[in-house]
Amino acid sequence: MMPMNDAALLTPGDYADAVTAAVRAAAAYYTDGATPLGDDEYDALLRTIAAYEEAHPDEALPDSPTGKVAGGAVEGDVPHSVPMLSLDNVFSAEELTDWAAGLERRLGRPVAAWCVEPKLDGLAVAARYRAGRLHQLITRGDGLAGEDISHAADTVLGLPAALAEPVDVELRGEVLLTREQFEHANEVRTAHGAVPFANPRNGAAGTLRAKDRPYRVELTFFAYAAVGLESAAGRDTAVGADTAVGLDGDLAHSALLERLAALGANTAAATAAHPRRCATLEEAQQRIEEIAALRSDLPFGIDGVVVKADAAADQRDAGSGSRAPRWAVARKLAAEHKVTRLLDVEWNVGRTGIIAPRAVLEPVVIDGVTVTYATLHNPADITRRGLMLGDRVFVYRAGDVIPRVEAPLVDERTGDERPIAFPESCPRCGDAIDTTEQRWRCARGRNCQAVASVVYAAGRDQLDIEGLGGTRAVQLVESGLVTDVADLFSLTREQLLGLERMGDTSTDNLLAAIETARSRPLNRVFCALGVRGTGRTMSRRIAAHFGSMAAIRAADAETLAAVDGIGAEKARVIVAELADLAPLLDRLAARGVGTAVTAPQARVTADAGAGEGPEAEAEAAPVAGGPLAGEAVVVTGSMTGPLTALSRNEMNELVERAGGKASSSVSKRTTLLVAGEKAGSKRAKAEELGIRIVTPDEFAVLVADHLPQG
Numbered sequence: 001m002m003p004m005n006d007a008a009l010l011t012p013g014d015y016a017d018a019v020t021a022a023v024r025a026a027a028a029y030y031t032d033g034a035t036p037l038g039d040d041e042y043d044a045l046l047r048t049i050a051a052y053e054e055a056h057p058d059e060a061l062p063d064s065p066t067g068k069v070a071g072g073a074v075e076g077d078v079p080h081s082v083p084m085l086s087l088d089n090v091f092s093a094e095e096l097t098d099w100a101a102g103l104e105r106r107l108g109r110p111v112a113a114w115c116v117e118p119k120l121d122g123l124a125v126a127a128r129y130r131a132g133r134l135h136q137l138i139t140r141g142d143g144l145a146g147e148d149i150s151h152a153a154d155t156v157l158g159l160p161a162a163l164a165e166p167v168d169v170e171l172r173g174e175v176l177l178t179r180e181q182f183e184h185a186n187e188v189r190t191a192h193g194a195v196p197f198a199n200p201r202n203g204a205a206g207t208l209r210a211k212d213r214p215y216r217v218e219l220t221f222f223a224y225a226a227v228g229l230e231s232a233a234g235r236d237t238a239v240g241a242d243t244a245v246g247l248d249g250d251l252a253h254s255a256l257l258e259r260l261a262a263l264g265a266n267t268a269a270a271t272a273a274h275p276r277r278c279a280t281l282e283e284a285q286q287r288i289e290e291i292a293a294l295r296s297d298l299p300f301g302i303d304g305v306v307v308k309a310d311a312a313a314d315q316r317d318a319g320s321g322s323r324a325p326r327w328a329v330a331r332k333l334a335a336e337h338k339v340t341r342l343l344d345v346e347w348n349v350g351r352t353g354i355i356a357p358r359a360v361l362e363p364v365v366i367d368g369v370t371v372t373y374a375t376l377h378n379p380a381d382i383t384r385r386g387l388m389l390g391d392r393v394f395v396y397r398a399g400d401v402i403p404r405v406e407a408p409l410v411d412e413r414t415g416d417e418r419p420i421a422f423p424e425s426c427p428r429c430g431d432a433i434d435t436t437e438q439r440w441r442c443a444r445g446r447n448c449q450a451v452a453s454v455v456y457a458a459g460r461d462q463l464d465i466e467g468l469g470g471t472r473a474v475q476l477v478e479s480g481l482v483t484d485v486a487d488l489f490s491l492t493r494e495q496l497l498g499l500e501r502m503g504d505t506s507t508d509n510l511l512a513a514i515e516t517a518r519s520r521p522l523n524r525v526f527c528a529l530g531v532r533g534t535g536r537t538m539s540r541r542i543a544a545h546f547g548s549m550a551a552i553r554a555a556d557a558e559t560l561a562a563v564d565g566i567g568a569e570k571a572r573v574i575v576a577e578l579a580d581l582a583p584l585l586d587r588l589a590a591r592g593v594g595t596a597v598t599a600p601q602a603r604v605t606a607d608a609g610a611g612e613g614p615e616a617e618a619e620a621a622p623v624a625g626g627p628l629a630g631e632a633v634v635v636t637g638s639m640t641g642p643l644t645a646l647s648r649n650e651m652n653e654l655v656e657r658a659g660g661k662a663s664s665s666v667s668k669r670t671t672l673l674v675a676g677e678k679a680g681s682k683r684a685k686a687e688e689l690g691i692r693i694v695t696p697d698e699f700a701v702l703v704a705d706h707l708p709q710g
């Protein structure tokens with residue numbers, strides 16, 4: 001790749017190399033739709049070349065892409081009646097403001113109005129209609145002459161064979177693959193053994209030129225200009241023949257677009273990014289932001305937003321340069337496709353046993369987000385795309401979608417690429433893989449997760465259950481006796497004796513090991529859950545910080561993030577996983593696993609005291625049995641007697657240890673209020689609802705067996 005640094009630092013040799021690279025990239029792109037460079041890289045290369053030429057005008061090479069339509073890459077043999085120009089680019093709101101100021105200086109007056117429309121990421125074409133009938137379809141080519149691609153016309157939707165009126169007109173616009181058409185095209189292509197398109201634009205380029213394909217790929221046309229709009233009867237409906245409407249005509253651009261739609265041509269009018277007339281540049285800037293924000297939801301790809309002077313008089317007076325009109329400009333958006341390197345492929349097993357490949361990428365910033373992983377769908381998809389480790393690949397990312405790898409740049413291979421190894425056994429449990437469907441699956445299906453999680457939970461750093469290794473875990477899961485770690489704690493002697501190779505001694509040993517594990521401390525029980533990002537160390541910190549499983553479960557992400565080493569992101573993951581694990585945690589608690597409580601090192605719940613603060617729900621699942629079984633308990637006011645030293649959080653833990661459910665607000669579901677001194681509105685509300693109210697001393701008697709020691 002060429003250096004992209006300050007053009008002033010380029011040597012003449014660097015400059016010549018840059019020109020060669022740009023010409024080669026443009027030629028590849030405009031002929032077969034493949035390109036060794038991403039859009040951003042190509043734009044940057046062109047800017048470097050232009051800057052060098054500005055500093056050294058005498059050294060500009062004749063084949064430089066500067067100032068040429070399509071980088072000078074394409075020639076055709078059908079002359080255009082009016083040149084098909086490109087657009088100049090701006091890359092920021094500031095550059096757009098400068099560009100508009102320049103235009104207004106040239107006009108000597110403010111621009112009357114702007115028209116803002118999406119810049120479709122496809123191929124510019126001209127569609128010639130005679131007496132309202134489609135007669136010829138031509139590519140833009142070098143802007144002066146294009147290639148006749150009429151053979152492809154019937155695969156292009158939005159380009160009617162006949163217009164609503166018998167007019168002679170040349171519609172100009174963009175042919176592209178909508179996102180839906182792109183997905184469909186790749187399905188059809190791969191079914192025919194062809195390589196999938198790298199991205200929609202490359203697919204559109206390849207499809208328009210292709211002849212004699214054994215399958216059909218549909219494209220869509222969007223009109224945005226017209227030339228020589230005149231009726232067959234000679235009645236001048238807009239402007240004279242052979243003039244670009246909007247250049248010399250008297251229809252404003254926004255009105256022209258409406259006219260084209262009325263004739264039956266497809267325009268972007270029906271989409272959320274529809275063209276809009278804006279009275280001021282501020283309004284236009286706002287519309288650009290709106291269209292940019294809609295980008296990932298649009299049915300087609302856009303690579304920018306076009307801003308045009310709307311009034312015909314402004315366009316006429318501004319005129320055009322050799323390459324681009326002076327009254328229109330493209331505000332470019334960051335590319336959604338980027339080129340980066342495929343470093344590795346990971347194989348992850350989902351809950352249902354699906355084994356999914358994931359691409360590990362050299363980090364690449366796409367539209368402001370650093371992308372490190374991308375989806376690869378399934379093994380067949382990898383084979384179809386012909387991907388290899390070390391390949392430079394196209395990666396697509398838009399909005400919130402999961403980034404995906406689209407295609408390798410085969411021309412860029414160095415010979416050091418390695419084939420992607422597919423797993424031969426389940427990467428999680430080691431069992432066979434069912435490869436009969438496109439999506440591979442562990443032969444154990446859902447049991448894969450069960451075996452793996454039981455083996456992990458029984459491990460030395462977790463519950464340390466001796467005699468419960470892989471083979472035994474497989475046996476327990478496949479017999480149906482165990483679906484998760486909680487089931488271990490309700491296994492009976494009879495059940496185990498019924499299994500193959502389980503004699504009296506091994507059964508008794510296993511039951512004894514499980515019994516020992518029942519009283520493992522909180523950190524080990526928590527670690528055994530296998531929550532992502534919580535190994536031994538983090539589990540110890542979390543256990544020490546909260547003191548009880550109930551308190552951990554009651555914690556929100558903000559509270560969890562207070563534990564040393566847990567950031568906001570990890571805290572959210574843990575909270576979400578614990579919520580998923582709620583049924584398992586309930587069953588573990590019911591079997592007395594992980595119910596030990598130690599004094600927490602930090603108060604995790606602010607004590608609202610007698611004040612009636614925000615009604616934060618601090619609920620946790622109750623322990624089965626106990627004197628408060630079935631009770632929904634609220635504690636308010638200052639505690640006295642044996643409870644004096646307990647924080648509100650410790651009171652809530654006490655409630656839960658005694659089998660009740662602790663809550664911070666009084667509702668119809670509340671069954672018991674512990675009202676200490678200075679109890680305020682909670683007491684009043686409980687009285688109103690007829691809820692049983694006890695003093696701290698009465699409550700202490702009720703839960704005497706569960707009071708903290710010391």
Ligand SMILES: [Zn+2]
Nearest residue numbers: 426429442448
């Ligand atoms: Zn498995």
